[in-house]
Amino acid sequence: MSERKDFLRTIVEEDLKAGKYKEVITRFPPEPNGFPHIGHAKSIAINFGIARDYNGHCNLRMDDTNPTTEDTKYVEALKDAIEWLGFEWHGNVRFTSDYFPKLYEYAITLIKMGKAYVDSIDEEEMREFRGTVTEAGKRSKYGERTVEENLDLLERMKKGEFKDGEHVLRAKIDMSAANMKMRDPLLYRIRHAHHFRTGNEWAIYPMYDFAHCLSDYIEGISHSICTLEFENNREIYDWVLDTLELEPPRPYQYEFARLGINYTVMSKRKLLELVEGGQVNGWDDPRLPTIAGYKRRGYTPESILTFCDQIGIAKANSMVDVAQLEFCIRDDMNPKVPRVMCVLDPLKVTIENYEGSEEIDASYYPDDVPKEGSRKLPFSREIYIEREDFSETPPKGYFRLTPEQPVRLKHAYIISCKEVIKDDNGRIIEIKAEYYPASKSGSDTSGIKVKSAIQWLDAKAAKTVEVRLYDRLFSSEAPEGVEDINPNSLEVIENALIEPAVINEKPDERFQFERQGYFYADPIDYSDENPVFNKIVGLKDSWGKKKKSPKQEQKPQAKKEQIDGEVAAMSESEQARYDRYTSELKLNSEVANTLARDEKLSSFYEEALSTLHSPVALANMVSNEVARELKENDVDTLKFSAKQVAELVRMLDEETISGKIAKQVFEEMVKSGENPTQIVEAKGLIQISDPAIIAPIIDEIIAKNPDNVAKFKAGNTKLLGFFVGQVLKSTGGKANPKVVNALVAEKLH
RNA sequence: UGGGGUAUCGCCAAGCGGUAAGGCACCAGUUUUUGGUACUGGUAUUCGGGGGUUCGAAUCCCUCUACCCCAUCCA
Numbered sequence: 001m002s003e004r005k006d007f008l009r010t011i012v013e014e015d016l017k018a019g020k021y022k023e024v025i026t027r028f029p030p031e032p033n034g035f036p037h038i039g040h041a042k043s044i045a046i047n048f049g050i051a052r053d054y055n056g057h058c059n060l061r062m063d064d065t066n067p068t069t070e071d072t073k074y075v076e077a078l079k080d081a082i083e084w085l086g087f088e089w090h091g092n093v094r095f096t097s098d099y100f101p102k103l104y105e106y107a108i109t110l111i112k113m114g115k116a117y118v119d120s121i122d123e124e125e126m127r128e129f130r131g132t133v134t135e136a137g138k139r140s141k142y143g144e145r146t147v148e149e150n151l152d153l154l155e156r157m158k159k160g161e162f163k164d165g166e167h168v169l170r171a172k173i174d175m176s177a178a179n180m181k182m183r184d185p186l187l188y189r190i191r192h193a194h195h196f197r198t199g200n201e202w203a204i205y206p207m208y209d210f211a212h213c214l215s216d217y218i219e220g221i222s223h224s225i226c227t228l229e230f231e232n233n234r235e236i237y238d239w240v241l242d243t244l245e246l247e248p249p250r251p252y253q254y255e256f257a258r259l260g261i262n263y264t265v266m267s268k269r270k271l272l273e274l275v276e277g278g279q280v281n282g283w284d285d286p287r288l289p290t291i292a293g294y295k296r297r298g299y300t301p302e303s304i305l306t307f308c309d310q311i312g313i314a315k316a317n318s319m320v321d322v323a324q325l326e327f328c329i330r331d332d333m334n335p336k337v338p339r340v341m342c343v344l345d346p347l348k349v350t351i352e353n354y355e356g357s358e359e360i361d362a363s364y365y366p367d368d369v370p371k372e373g374s375r376k377l378p379f380s381r382e383i384y385i386e387r388e389d390f391s392e393t394p395p396k397g398y399f400r401l402t403p404e405q406p407v408r409l410k411h412a413y414i415i416s417c418k419e420v421i422k423d424d425n426g427r428i429i430e431i432k433a434e435y436y437p438a439s440k441s442g443s444d445t446s447g448i449k450v451k452s453a454i455q456w457l458d459a460k461a462a463k464t465v466e467v468r469l470y471d472r473l474f475s476s477e478a479p480e481g482v483e484d485i486n487p488n489s490l491e492v493i494e495n496a497l498i499e500p501a502v503i504n505e506k507p508d509e510r511f512q513f514e515r516q517g518y519f520y521a522d523p524i525d526y527s528d529e530n531p532v533f534n535k536i537v538g539l540k541d542s543w544g545k546k547k548k549s550p551k552q553e554q555k556p557q558a559k560k561e562q563i564d565g566e567v568a569a570m571s572e573s574e575q576a577r578y579d580r581y582t583s584e585l586k587l588n589s590e591v592a593n594t595l596a597r598d599e600k601l602s603s604f605y606e607e608a609l610s611t612l613h614s615p616v617a618l619a620n621m622v623s624n625e626v627a628r629e630l631k632e633n634d635v636d637t638l639k640f641s642a643k644q645v646a647e648l649v650r651m652l653d654e655e656t657i658s659g660k661i662a663k664q665v666f667e668e669m670v671k672s673g674e675n676p677t678q679i680v681e682a683k684g685l686i687q688i689s690d691p692a693i694i695a696p697i698i699d700e701i702i703a704k705n706p707d708n709v710a711k712f713k714a715g716n717t718k719l720l721g722f723f724v725g726q727v728l729k730s731t732g733g734k735a736n737p738k739v740v741n742a743l744v745a746e747k748l749h
Numbered sequence: 750u751g752g753g754g755u756a757u758c759g760c761c762a763a764g765c766g767g768u769a770a771g772g773c774a775c776c777a778g779u780u781u782u783u784g785g786u787a788c789u790g791g792u793a794u795u796c797g798g799g800g801g802u803u804c805g806a807a808u809c810c811c812u813c814u815a816c817c818c819c820a821u822c823c824a
Contacts (some may be wrong), residue, residue, distance in 0.1 A: 123821090
């Protein structure tokens with residue numbers, strides 16, 4: 001478990017501590033209507049991860065309430081994804097369809113309570129009756145149906161007596177609710193369709209908002225975690241469970257931001273378009289962000305999970321950089337995978353002073369990877385190197401082979417270029433080279449310094465392989481659709497060369513092709529006759545980057561100008577109050593404004609003012625602290641009174657307590673409604689202003705923090721606050737901060 | 750436009766009135782027979798803007814702005 005908690009884990013811990021649930025039970029509830037992608041992986045990591053961290057469990061539930069879009073092949077894909085990621089669901093796979101009978105019973109209960117009715121208007125009318133975001137809707141006349149009528153109709157709907165769309169069951173809530181979702185949401189619709197599990201048994205199917213909360217409840221879920229777009233649905237979730245007066249405990253819903261990654265798309269619709277439009281080769285195309293795609297490409301489950309862990313969980317819509325994912329897979333591969341040599345674009349090199357052949361022993365792992373294993377590298381007169389590793393006219397900073405610059409053949413000898421052979425078009429077709437016999441890797445006595453070591457392959461022994469190079473599927477950071485597709489996202493190299501050990505010995509299925517990247521033996525297309533490797537990800541390439549963009553000028557974008565909107569005008573009475581507050585009571589305009597514009601606040605203020613004539617201090621307290629409490633509550637639900645607030649301010653005025661303590665006392669009043677004087681007395685919160693008491697505490701703090709003293713003296717004046725904070729902390733907030741400030745400043749100078 | 754959310758470095762993200770964590774990316778240096786890895790150091794005088802409260806504000810109050818979600822018999 002990561003030691004730093006996200007907001008969901010914080011909630012779970014609080015609930016556990018409060019004894020709200022015996023056990024944490026989460027669920028991963030996909031609709032089986034598409035292939036899971038890395039966004040699902042995030043949700044899986046959260047739900048299964050939380051269950052694991054708190055010794056609870058996580059269910060897998062297929063939310064199969066819409067028979068027309070769902071299919072059993074998707075449930076298999078979903079199960080595969082979870083297993084591949086290494087999680088285990090609790091018990092059997094659950095299906096919302098398992099609960100159809102129970103759900104139906106709950107619907108009947110709701111009807112009997114007068115909380116649901118059968119509506120029989122058509123879709124168009126329903127839309128009209130729903131109103132708009134700014135206008136209230138109205139209930140159809142069918143809302144008046146009797147319980148008996150509703151019961152009868154629902155039963156006949158279930159039996160299949162009506163056609164699709166003739167009737168629906170709706171919750172009877174509020175057609176003028178500000179939350180559109182609460183305007184009598186649909187609970188059931190008629191659907192004469194074949195369901196992949198229940199067949200033709202049901203003619204009616206529950207809607208998400210009805211089925212989901214109850215399925216959670218039925219399974220004993222404690223924390224129902226979903227994505228942000230369901231925030232508005234939470235109110236129905238609560239309404240259904242509360243209205244039914246179910247036996248506690250009941251689940252609560254929490255939302256987090258779904259995952260977005262740049263240069264790709266994540267919506268089911270867009271993914272489907274790509275697959276069906278033939279832009280990619282199926283759901284497991286390695287360029288797709290589907291779990292099947294990552295798996296086929298060679299990503300490991302560990303790397304995906306690490307990624308999910310690194311990006312965190314929050315509520316801000318965000319777009320994660322693919323570089324973060326790429327880092328995770330590289331980081332996972334680096335210490336695990338054998339290094340091997342592969343040449344993608346071969347250039348022939350003839351070593352003119354070499355006769356015969358030999359086999360060179362070479363470790364699969366570099367010195368910094370503590371793993372054992374090696375293979376034989378055939379070596380003879382004719383070899384291939386990467387075309388990019390030779391340059392006749394090298395750019396500045398080029399480390400590889402040139403007519404003037406020798407290079408090491410990795411694990412073998414140093415060579416230098418003697419002659420460049422070109423064809424009629426001026427294309428280089430061969431290099432004539434010379435090797436240094438004394439330079440053999442491991443026993444080099446030549447004393448020749450080279451700037452780099454390159455991969456190479458013996459011409460006769462090298463094996464031909466197919467290598468598939470993948471680049472990002474889209475060229476735009478936030479692709480809209482097909483028009484943003486990167487035309488070069490797939491490059492197939494049919495005749496790459498690889499060392500024979502990779503094919504013959506098969507030391508692993510994932511490799512680092514030295515200096516190129518990590519590659520994976522394609523699980524489907526690979527055969528001994530036609531080996532195929534997928535590029536998982538390239539190595540970091542600081543040379544390639546430098547070449548492409550010599551200087552990446554990062555101009556700091558100018559701070560964007562913010563336009564201030566109009567502030568709503570004050571009404572006449574508000575204006576009158578404002579004028580009186582500023583002129584008569586000498587309040588500053590901001591405080592007066594806050595008070596004057598709020599009916600509740602101003603009357604509270606004036607009531608307090610009648611007890612204590614301290615207009616400014618009172619105004620500050622009311623417009624800041626009391627305002628917070630009055631935001632969501634009415635005056636009569638508050639536990640404290642205006643009189644008590646006045647009392648608190650009086651203590652402040654008399655300097656019995658500090659402003660800091662006043663806040664603390666106020667919090668207490670909000671919770672308990674106790675008198676401020678009593679709170680202060682009971683907790684001994686009276687302010688300490690005597691320097692004789694404070695000074696020794698400061699000395700102690702200074703003695704304990706020599707580093708910070710030094711930093712302060714070096715000019716970090718922010719640290720004054722640190723010292724004041726420490727002193728206040730050790731006095732329980734009671735030290736008079738003004739005195740502390742003065743004393744600390746004095747002692748540190 | 751009503752309601753519900755969100756805003757902290759180029760990208761994620763901690764932070765809950767007392768020194769602006771961390772990761773990715775980036776830059777520099779050291780090591781290196783991978784221009785990889787590893788290691789070291791550098792990157793926010795400032796938290797969407799403006800006010801206010803406070804000895805002290807990213808954190809509390811007011812206000813403005815931008816973005817996301819909601820008017821499927823989808824989930």
